[in-house]
Amino acid sequence: MNRPLTLTDLPRVLAVSARDPESLAETRARLAGWLENTPDADLDDVALTLGTGRERFPCRYAVTGDSAAEAAALLADVGAPADPDPAPVRAPGDGPLLLLDGTALASASVDLPEVADALRLAREHADDVEAARTVAVLYGLTAWLRARGVTPCAVRGTGVGALAAAAARGDLALPDALSAAAAGTPGTDEDLPEEGHTGAPVVVIGAPRPDALDPLALDPLTLDPLTLDPADGTTYARLLAELWRRGYEVDTSLGRPGRRVRLPGHPFRRREPGGPAPADAAPTRPLTPYEQRWLFYDLVRHGSSGDHNAAVATVVPGPPPAPDALSAAFAELQRRHPALRTVFSEPGGRWLARTLPTPDARPAPLVPDPDGGPERLREAVLDAARQPLPLRDTPLVRCCSRGGPAHWALALAVYEPLTATLDPRRLLDELVGLVGAYAPPTQPQPA
Structure with missing residues (x-):
């Protein structure tokens, strides 16, 4: 009997982006050349650095x-189909629709931590019955996708997949x-x-069947679903790659560890004399009505901005990260x-918003609490x-x-x-992941 696939068996995903199609083509060519000249490159390192x-x-x-x-050849393939249009900006929660197909699984799923935890519960609570194993695998794969940054707009199911979907929704x-x-x-x-799925990609999780969507009346725009076959490791990588192409901020490292390496940088094109200015050339813009309302209210109230800081926090077990790791992650x-x-x-008496070219906000570590x-x-x-935030000429984050005796907290x-386009909870989850990526690996203690 063949052993089930594990996370290390899955193909790697190398994801790149650029401001315009010409820069994207150059970015692909630069990375392809680097890979050709570095045949022993660890693709986990490359994927993590790109992500x-x-x-x-x-x-x-x-x-x-x-x-x-293989990756270099695919990146250098100028004949490969590419969408010339920029990906749309995805709002928080504007994710794909997950459909969990409850058909009994013919083969073992890829061995992932989330799936293994759900299967353990199936053995404890359901005597490892086949239908329960199917529910466990579908639930575990949904949890794994969420851990990779895939936030579905809805989760639905067919057959026993409806039980897995109900558990995934809570x-x-x-x-x-x-x-x-x-x-x-x-x-x-x-x-x-009834609403919220029109135009959203559909991801079918389960044994691939041509009629998987027959019981469901899908919008005509979503009749070409993406798939995740639990036993086919290639579909995991292909799915995240496709979601990345469509503008979703997914974890294309697939959750595998790696280290940062030096890769070719983005091309920055100079504007030709007389040509149009690049989109990011304007240093300022007028405030939106939403920004004006909040800003002017807090200026009049003198210090009420603290009441309008959308703050979220989490507690992580273990020792706190080194200050430089937290600074790099932030x-x-x-x-x-x-x-x-x-x-x-407020130059010249008129309030404007501008985007700083480089990060300016720094973490504010509090004195450790030993108890x-x-x-x-x-x-x-x-x-x-x-x-309260100063609000004038300072970052708004x-x-x-x-740190504590056995945990550390991050807010x-x-x-x-700014929350009109940002979800603080998702940002915090992303920050915790970045802290883990920048933190040095734990050194084993001598015997």
């Missing part, structure tokens, strides 16, 4: 492969869903949400999201993050951390006007 060290641009491309030579506890499947409770094909978060580099200025439990640490960093606060 954590660069600003996202609207023109995107991605390839999947198992070796540097409508049903996973042990209860597994027990129901083991008891032979028939799953009911779920209707699509700077990278600002590089990824230009809105976090927004400052409000602090998780909740006390969380409240401390939230309180610090919610303090704040990061606070505090992120974003001034309310």
Whole structure:
């Protein structure tokens, strides 16, 4: 019997982006040349560097492969189809629609931590019945996609996949869903949400069947679904690559560890004399009505901006990260999201917004609390993050951390006007992931 595939068996995803199609073609060629000259490159290192060290641009491309030579050939293939149009800006929650197909799985799923945890519960609560295993795998794959930054607009299911979908939505506890499947409770094909899915890509998770979507009345724009076959490792990489191309901020490292390496940089084209100015040349812009309303209210109230800091916090087990790792991660978060580099200025008596070219906000570590439990640490960093912001000529984002005896807490606060295009909770989750990427690996202790 062949062993099930693991995370290390999956193809790698190399994702690139640029401001315009010409720059994207040059970016692809530069990376292809680097890979050709570095045949022993570790693609996990390359994927992590591309995913954590660069600003996202609207023109995107991605390839999947198992070796540097294969990836270089795909990147250099000028005949490969590429979308000339920039990817749309995706709002928080504007994710794909996940459809969980409850057909019994003929082969073992790729061995992922989220799937393994769900299968363990299936053995404990459902005697490892086949229907329960199917529910566990579908639930685990949904959790794995969410950990990769795929935030679905909705999750629905067919057959016993409806039980997995209910558990994924939080409508049903996973042990209860597994027990129901083991008891032979028939799953009911779920209707699509009445709104919110039009134009969103559909991702079918489960055994591939031509009629998987027959019971569901899909919008004509979504009749060509993407697929994730639990037993086919290539579909995992292809799915994340395609979502990246469509503008989603997904983790194209697939959750594999790696280290940052030096790769070719983005091409920056100079404007020809008489040609149009680049889109990012204007240093300022007028405030939107939404920004004006919040800013003027807080200026009049003198210090009320602290009440309008959208602050979120999390507690992480273990020792706090080194200050330079947290600083590097916070700077990278600002590089990824230009809105976090927004400052409000008042030149000549008129308020304007401008985007700083480089990150300017720095983390604010609090004095460690040697007796602090998780909740006390969380409240401390939230309180610090919610303090008023100067509002004038300073970043409108704040990061606070505090270490404790067994945990450390991290808070992120974003001034309310910026949350029109940013989701603070997703930003905080992304920041925690970046801290892990920048933190040095734990050294084994000598025996």
